[in-house]
Amino acid sequence: MLDFIYYPVSAILWFWHKVFGFVLDPASGFAWALSVVFLVFTLRALLFKPFVHQVRSMKKMQEFAPQIRELQAKYGDDRQKLAAEMQKLQTEQGFNPISGCLPVLVQIPVFIGLFHVLNGFKPGAPSNFIFNADDVASFVSADLFGAKLSNTISQSPEVLAMFGTNRLDMLLVGVPLMIAAAIATHFTARHSVQRQTADAASNPQAALMNRLTMWIFPMFAIVGGPFLPLAILLYWLANNFWTLGQQRVVYRRIDREEAAQAGAPAVVNSTAVESAAAPVVETDDSARAADAATKDQPGEIPGVIEDRSRDTDKPGDAR
Numbered sequence: 001m002l003d004f005i006y007y008p009v010s011a012i013l014w015f016w017h018k019v020f021g022f023v024l025d026p027a028s029g030f031a032w033a034l035s036v037v038f039l040v041f042t043l044r045a046l047l048f049k050p051f052v053h054q055v056r057s058m059k060k061m062q063e064f065a066p067q068i069r070e071l072q073a074k075y076g077d078d079r080q081k082l083a084a085e086m087q088k089l090q091t092e093q094g095f096n097p098i099s100g101c102l103p104v105l106v107q108i109p110v111f112i113g114l115f116h117v118l119n120g121f122k123p124g125a126p127s128n129f130i131f132n133a134d135d136v137a138s139f140v141s142a143d144l145f146g147a148k149l150s151n152t153i154s155q156s157p158e159v160l161a162m163f164g165t166n167r168l169d170m171l172l173v174g175v176p177l178m179i180a181a182a183i184a185t186h187f188t189a190r191h192s193v194q195r196q197t198a199d200a201a202s203n204p205q206a207a208l209m210n211r212l213t214m215w216i217f218p219m220f221a222i223v224g225g226p227f228l229p230l231a232i233l234l235y236w237l238a239n240n241f242w243t244l245g246q247q248r249v250v251y252r253r254i255d256r257e258e259a260a261q262a263g264a265p266a267v268v269n270s271t272a273v274e275s276a277a278a279p280v281v282e283t284d285d286s287a288r289a290a291d292a293a294t295k296d297q298p299g300e301i302p303g304v305i306e307d308r309s310r311d312t313d314k315p316g317d318a319r
Contacts (some may be wrong), residue, residue, distance in 0.1 A: 001115065007114040010129040013039050017135070029144040036114075036149070036231050041237040043110055044246070050106070055250050059195075064089065111235070118231050121150045123162065126164075144230065147173035153226040170230070177233040178225035182218040184240035189213040191247050 014022045016035040017026070024031040046052075056082060075082035120128035121139040128136050135276075146169035151160060158304060160166055193210045206208055 002109070005109050005113040006116055006129050009039070010112060011280050012042050013114075014130050014135070016042070027138045027141055027147065029142040029149060032139055032149055032231075033144055033234055034140045036234045037238040039114070040235055043107075044239065044242045048246070051246060052250055055247075055254065056241060061252070081219060083311045107239070111232075114235055115229075115232060117149055119120070127305060143169075144173050145169065147230055149231040149234075150229050150231055165262060174225065174230055174233065177230065178221050181221040181225070181233055181237040181240060184237055184244065185218040185221060186214055188240050188244045190215065190248065191244060191251075195251060 013035055016038040017031060019030040020034045020038075024034075031098065068086070071082060071085045073087065077084055117129060121136055122133075123137075123140050125136045126133050131293070139150060140148070140163065143165065146165060148160075148163045148165045148170075150164050151165060151170060151172045153167065155170075156166060188211075191215060196206070196210075214276070219235060228236075
């Protein structure tokens with residue numbers, strides 16, 4: 001039913017396994033683990049632009065949160081009118097809450113696809129989507145420090161023995177992955193929450209959601225980790241580390257853009273003010289210079305009125 005997801009996911013995993021299998025032993029757990037990690041990086045790189053759009057959309061939603069609450073208070077009893085006014089506001093301001101959720105929505109089927117593909121690696125299986133029998137046998141025999149990538153900690157000892165591992169080895173590898181995934185999830189959520197405006201953070205619903213994302217969601221890696229294949233835990237860990245790094249890059253770029261936009265008018269105004277003030281300064285200097293020149297003229301004594309009546313005497317007249 002979801003083959004349109006399973007085949008692309010398995011194809012990307014197959015490609016990276018060929019790459020790392022060329023450098024390392026194709027049957028080694030490190031080659032398969034790196035294949036899973038770079039599967040995450042490939043998918044997240046494809047979703048980079050939608051992620052940037054998501055950040056910009058969420059930021060605009062926070063900026064216009066007061067207007068949204070005003071509309072909700074004004075048209076709360078008229079759902080149709082409220083929807084129309086919300087659509088109008090979104091169109092005018094250029095943001096769309098649905099598009100902001102796109103990267104998260106896309107990752108859900110990818111997660112399901114990877115989970116289904118990994119479950120297809122079973123001893124003796126003739127194929128697994130794009131993987132042939134040899135690839136399946138290679139994955140089944142691969143391990144990280146004795147723990148099999150396709151197995152879970154919660155599986156029975158008999159099943160683990162069938163794959164050539166045991167619960168202790170699974171715990172020694174799986175528990176650190178679970179803790180690291182939980183920590184990465186927490187810091188990813190914390191970094192996102194710190195970007196919220198004061199008005200958005202003060203909203204009770206937003207405050208509740210912030211606590212959930214920072215403290216409850218990371219616990220899913222601890223509570224659900226024993227029931228997930230180790231390869232899924234690798235996927236979870238790599239996905240959150242990518243998200244954390246991507247957030248820092250995107251937020252830093254947006255901050256630079258906003259600083260440039262905020263600084264440009266200030267520079268123009270400052271230049272304009274200086275240009276407008278320059279003639280006034282020049283006029284004052286000229287006035288002071290002229291006044292000094294007048295004071296330096298001979299025959300003019302401050303405080304004494306000069307008699308200029310003789311200036312009209314004829315030439316040659318005695319003075």
